[in-house]
Amino acid sequence: QVQLVESGGGLVQPGGSLRLSCAASGFSMDHYIIGWFRQAPGKEREGVACISLSDGTTYYEPSVRGRFTISGDKAKNTVYLQMNNSDVEDTAVYYCATPTISGLLYDETSWCVVGYKFLEEGWGQGTLVTVSS
16 A cells, blocks of 8 residues: 555654654655645644655745754655754644655645645645644
8 A cells, every 4th residue: 555654743842853754655755755744723734844855855844944854764765854943833733745646746845835735635644743841
């Protein structure tokens, strides 16, 4: 079965760090675009960070730039989101998704900014991140 599974969420204090994992199964993500997205209570889903695993090019949503880092480990078929200097505004359910499985064509920037809005299937359960003291 082709799927992406998120893990690593939890409770973190403001200013703290957390690393989320997005593991692929049923396919190799070597040349894929993979993105992290989040949805806070009462808000729409938004793109957080996306990466092209072909060349390592990344995109970050402005509010997380300099605090979050997206990276890929091809050997483990996993993409990570390192969250540093967390803020209460980062509280949300975090999802990872790729356009390629659904036949959508985007680069890492357009996938993060607008492309994900057209993904109907391919969203996993997500992992909850709560930033609170």
